[in-house]
Amino acid sequence: MNSNFIVDTYLMTKRSTIAIFRNPFIFIPNIIISLFFLVVYQAGLSGISNIPAFAGASYLAFILPVSIVSGAIGGSGGAGQSLVQDLENGYFSRLLLTPTSRVAIVLGPILAGMIQLFIQTVLILLVGIWMGLEIAAGFGGAIVVILLAAGFGLAFAGYSVAFALKTKDAQASQAGTFVFFPLVFLSTTFVPYELIEADWLKFVSKINPTTYIFDGMRSVLINGWEAEPLLNAALVIVLICSITITFASLSAKKAVSRD
């Protein structure tokens, strides 16, 4: 049973990965938007890094996490979309009629989303380096950035899967991904916390989990190795993953149940 589970998960992941990369309309726009963020914000806003609050940090290193996180959300959000498609075109039932592990059927699209996310993150990092990025914590710092992106992406994949299996509707689960905007923009997106003007935005950025991911990534990109921001980011990831993955498992259980 155990080796079956591994083979099933491998097969389901492979199939979803093929589906993602064969459909450029899923993959390309997402990466373009992320790179667009990177290039446009860097071009338009990099002057503000002369403000003392930036403490001499390069704006490129500051804005890069925004590009990576938005790509991560887009990539992992595809997991839910692809499950809704399976439900709509009947392939989900076809899979339920095989002896395939039920967990593997839901896990496949999530892992495929992770693979997409990994490739995107590496690509964005490479573009950043090409634009002149220097990572303070070196190669290890790049790995940390990728891990944080993956952790945050996993949490978002859980959310998208839960939403998709609950609504079983393409439009509804598409609408569910709009949470992207508050997550990415109600945070320390463009300037450090001290420079945020409105009090409400300061408050929201404090409770927005994305802020801690930005902080963690920025700390390795700009300052080098610091314990606190990384610990906070890890804690936030564990917290939101446990919430969304639980939620996803419950909806998945319902979707494969026979009552």
Next chain:
Amino acid sequence: MSDHAIVVQNLVKTFKGDVKAIKDISFEVREGEFFAFLGPNGAGKSTTIQVLTTLLNPTSGSAVVSGFNVQKDPFSIRRKIGVALQETGIDPSLTGRELLHLQARLFGFSKSDAKKRAQELLELINLTDDADRKVGKYSGGMRRRLDLSLCLVHRPKILFLDEPTTGLDPYNRNAIWDEIRTLNRQFGATIFLTTQYLEEADQLADRISIINKGEIVASGTSQQLKKTVGMDVIELTFHQREDAEKAKDVLEPWMKDFRLTNEELTLYVDNGAIFLPEMVRKLDGEGIPPVSLNLAPPTLDDVFLRVTGDHLEEKGNRQEGVVSK
């Protein structure tokens, strides 16, 4: 082990909101038998298939497929059965070959065996030319054939086919019929087929159960069922309803039963051929000659009509290309 592929006892399936999709049905299908569930849309055919194929749990009663209880041992059943649901289940972004290969791997085939099996099936369903195109680009008929081949990958001994020809043109329908017949006769597969087409049940099945509103209302071979009607059927059409009503009174002495729908009078008569000339002379004498007249042995539709009071197939809603006898 018993020689029954499927044993269903007092099966009930109730959905939320107290919708009774299946109300207490029982039946058995022998190994190697070609069995058909005939009934209109919403009769409970698909629900029955979903229970028997482990997609839905029964509300009460029991179903045993290939010796395993559907509730207790669904995984064992899934290895033994092939299922083609009413809606095809295919991922449009993969090619036909990839889907077959993946299906085989999910049933535990090794890579090389899966490759071989995919090729065999592509040849069987005549899809080798299009095997490496994305399924999203296939025609409806090709999708159906691929879907059917997907359920054959693991060489199941029992096949569940839920309205396999609905929406197909005559060419593709005949191709599927031939395919299913071969599976049954040559490979000895037990077949459980649902259909709303009389012709399909009549042509293919060894035994038929007629299901209506969640209940089995008649069972038997096509011949046995037709015999329950017991009489010939004479269909008469008149200029107007009044004529048809008058004709009904005039012909009363001959008929066992009748149905009157607008200008159409349907009579159930013993030995219709013998009395027909006399009946026509009588109608002529009364000045109400029929516009058209048709004498036929009973069809499954007559059986359905007798047991449910309704036609199974509306006129003009018959399966395309089927010539009714």
